[in-house]
Amino acid sequence: xxxxxxxxxxxxxxxxxxxxxxxxxxxxxxxxxxxxxxxxxxxxxxxxxxxxxxxxxxxxxxxxxxxxxxxxxxxxxxxxxxxxxxxxxxxxxxxxxxxxxxxxxxxxxxxxxxxxxxxxxxxxxxxxxxxxxxxxxxxxxxxxxxxxxxxxxxxxxxxxxxxxxxxxxxxxxxxxxxxxxxxxxxxxxxxxxxxxxxxxxxxxxxxxxxxxxxxxxxxxxxxxxxxxxxxxxxxxxxxxxxxxxxxxx
Amino acid sequence: xxxxxxxxxxxxxxxxxxxxxxxxxxxxxxxxxxxxxxxxxxxxxxxxxxxxxxxxxxxxxxxxxxxxxxxxxxxxxxxxxxxxxxxxxxxxxxxxxxxxxxxxxxxxxxxxxxxxxxxxxxxxxxxxxxxxxxxxxxxxxxxxxxxxxxxxxxxxxxxxxxxxxxxxxxxxxxxxxxxxxxxxxxxxxxxxxxxxxxxxxxxxxxxxxxxxxxxxxxxxx
Numbered sequence: 001x002x003x004x005x006x007x008x009x010x011x012x013x014x015x016x017x018x019x020x021x022x023x024x025x026x027x028x029x030x031x032x033x034x035x036x037x038x039x040x041x042x043x044x045x046x047x048x049x050x051x052x053x054x055x056x057x058x059x060x061x062x063x064x065x066x067x068x069x070x071x072x073x074x075x076x077x078x079x080x081x082x083x084x085x086x087x088x089x090x091x092x093x094x095x096x097x098x099x100x101x102x103x104x105x106x107x108x109x110x111x112x113x114x115x116x117x118x119x120x121x122x123x124x125x126x127x128x129x130x131x132x133x134x135x136x137x138x139x140x141x142x143x144x145x146x147x148x149x150x151x152x153x154x155x156x157x158x159x160x161x162x163x164x165x166x167x168x169x170x171x172x173x174x175x176x177x178x179x180x181x182x183x184x185x186x187x188x189x190x191x192x193x194x195x196x197x198x199x200x201x202x203x204x205x206x207x208x209x210x211x212x213x214x215x216x217x218x219x220x221x222x223x224x225x226x227x228x229x230x231x232x233x234x235x236x237x238x239x240x241x242x243x244x245x246x247x248x249x
Numbered sequence: 250x251x252x253x254x255x256x257x258x259x260x261x262x263x264x265x266x267x268x269x270x271x272x273x274x275x276x277x278x279x280x281x282x283x284x285x286x287x288x289x290x291x292x293x294x295x296x297x298x299x300x301x302x303x304x305x306x307x308x309x310x311x312x313x314x315x316x317x318x319x320x321x322x323x324x325x326x327x328x329x330x331x332x333x334x335x336x337x338x339x340x341x342x343x344x345x346x347x348x349x350x351x352x353x354x355x356x357x358x359x360x361x362x363x364x365x366x367x368x369x370x371x372x373x374x375x376x377x378x379x380x381x382x383x384x385x386x387x388x389x390x391x392x393x394x395x396x397x398x399x400x401x402x403x404x405x406x407x408x409x410x411x412x413x414x415x416x417x418x419x420x421x422x423x424x425x426x427x428x429x430x431x432x433x434x435x436x437x438x439x440x441x442x443x444x445x446x447x448x449x450x451x452x453x454x455x456x457x458x459x460x461x462x463x464x465x466x467x468x469x470x
Contacts, residue, residue, distance in 0.1 A: 013308050094451040094458070096412035098426055099443060106439040186318070193320035197419055204323055217334055221327040225319045232318035 024218055038219040041210055045223060048206030053231075055123050055192045055202060060185055062128025063135055067181075070132065071139025072165065085136070092133035097191055101126035105198045119200035123192070131188045138180045142173035182239035186232050193228075203227060261441050265432050269442065272428030273449050279345055279424060280411040286350020287410065288403070291357030295365065296387075298358065317355045322416050324348050329420040345417040353410050360402040364395040398468045404461035408454050415450070425449060 025038055073085045092100065105122040108115040117125065146169050154164040196205035203224060210220040297309035316324070328344045339347075368391050376386040415426040429446035433439035 013311060016308075017311070090455060091451065094412075094455040095447040096415040096426075096450055098415040098418065099447045099450060102426075102430065102439075103443045103447060106433060107443055110438075110440060190318075190320040193322040194416070196322070204320070204326070207323075208326070211330060217330045221323065221331055224323055225315075225327060228319040228323060229315055233314065236314070236318060 021222060024222065038216070038223060041214075041216065041220055041223060044210055045203055045206050045220070045227060048201055048203035049227060051120075051200065052189075052192050052202040052204075055120065055127070055195060055200075056185075056189050058124045059127030059131065059188055059192065062124060063131035063184070063188060064181070066128060066132030067135025067139050070136035071143065072170075074136060074140045075143045077161075089133045089136050092130050093137075097126060097130040098194055098197070100130055101194055101198065119195065119198050122198060123195040123200055127188055127191055130191070131184050134187075135177075135181060135184055138177050138184070139173065142176040143169055145176060146172060179239050179243045182235060182242060186235050186239070189232055189235070190228070257444075258438070258441060261436075261438065262445060265442055266445065268428055268432060269425060269445055269449065272423060272425035272446075273453075275342075275422065276411070276414050276417075276424040276426075277453075279342060279349065279417055279422060280407070280414045282346040283349030283353065283414065284407050284410055286347060287353035287357050287406070290350055290354030292361055294354060294358035295361035298362065299365070313355045313358055316351060321348065321352045321413060322419060324352060325416060325420050341417075341420045341422045345414070345420055345422045349410060349414060349417070353406055356406050357403060360399050360406070361395075363402075364399040365391060367398065368395050401461050401465040401468060404457070404464060408457045408461065411457070412450055412454055 070085045070088065073081045074089070076082060101122065104117065104126050105119065107113065108117060108122075150168055151164065154168050159167065192202060193204040195202050196208060199205070201209075207220040207224040211217045294309055294313050298306050298313065300306045325345065325348045328348050329341065332339065332344070372390055372394065373386070376390045381390065414424060417424050418427040418430065421427070425446050429442040432442040
């Protein structure tokens with residue numbers, strides 16, 4: 001497929017889009033004239049953005065560890081390990097992440113669990129465990145995609161299962177999982193918005209406070225959408241680039 | 250058994266189950282209606298992006314990329330809080346249905362696109378040689394062949410959407426999650442309502458995903 005270079009139409013579209021958004025802002029400003037709108041809202045939003053980004057980072061790290069660990073165990077020969085890890089994967093994929101987040105945040109601090117977690121810790125845990133379950137399936141698929149002949153060769157070379165995993169299966173699986181993991185990272189970033197519902201002051205939460213305090217709803221939420229897009233879209237482009245490279249990798 | 254009873258209050262469960270089931274009905278309605286919107290919007294997006302007219306394909310492409318790259322929750326808030334400021338007052342359920350449909354429409358459009366691309370070139374050429382009108386080519390040749398193999402992928406998105414519809418809680422739609430939250434807050438006992446809500450989501454989504462897997466196996470032949 002030919003690379004689509006930015007052409008005239010894209011630029012015209014961009015300008016039209018800016019005009020439309022600008023008009024929306026203009027209408028808003030006429031209604032209640034602010035001093036330097038809409039960018040005076042940015043400092044508040046950006047304070048929340050740092051929470052969103054740290055949350056994404058720790059959530060992704062936990063998800064990665066959980067995914068590789070569970071993915072390898074799901075391919076193990078022990079029936080018990082396979083049952084336990086499948087149960088984890090199916091439960092976390094079969095219920096919505098919002099239920100998991102609320103369960104961790106509201107249920108764990110109460111008896112009989114008595115596990116007090118901060119909103120941030122609950123967020124990292126829910127995001128990591130949920131996305132980790134999806135990631136585990138990716139890892140398992142990548143492990144299963146190892147050509148049969150290579151496994152036979154490794155057995156013929158008298159490699160232990162552990163060594164085969166480390167030297168033959170995982171290095172190739174890691175290349176295969178990169179693009180799907182990129183997609184999961186984007187999903188994780190988008191899912192961080194849910195922590196605003198447990199009062200963690202992420203960027204979505206800050207937009208909510210702006211709506212309540214200064215009432216400039218259109219501007220806050222439009223800026224919020226643009227902020228998410230500006231972070232997520234480069235990730236999307238990165239994933240596509242990886243997918244294009246994989247053909248010869 | 251006694252320990253279990255202490256841990257999990259069965260009388261409380263029996264008391265709250267009817268309310269939760271009512272919430273589940275709303276969840277099912279919202280996700281089915283939203284999926285209907287997603288199916289239609291997705292097809293329109295896919296056809297528009299394939300259009301040779303750049304004035305149509307480029308803006309629609311940009312819209313799809315934008316919607317896919319931003320969280321559903323923020324889109325729900327956007328429609329819920331921004332539209333009324335411009336005099337558009339809609340029930341929360343309708344906003345939720347539309348936002349779900351728009352969000353997942355950008356995903357289903359990719360499914361349609363892949364499915365349409367998978368139709369052999371010869372089919373297009375034969376239709377052209379037989380002098381079919383462009384409308385007939387789509388309705389009678391391309392779509393009937395490309396849509397059935399899409400069922401598994403579309404089914405996956407339907408299951409995903411069923412689970413994600415829990416986010417409608419944030420815009421006051423009385424679905425399963427908000428029912429569970431209300432019950433929990435009223436009695437300050439979250440264990441039972443949230444566990445039960447999770448179980449209800451699981452009881453529907455797990456068998457559905459198994460069904461999708463069987464469909465997948467059928468079309469993978």
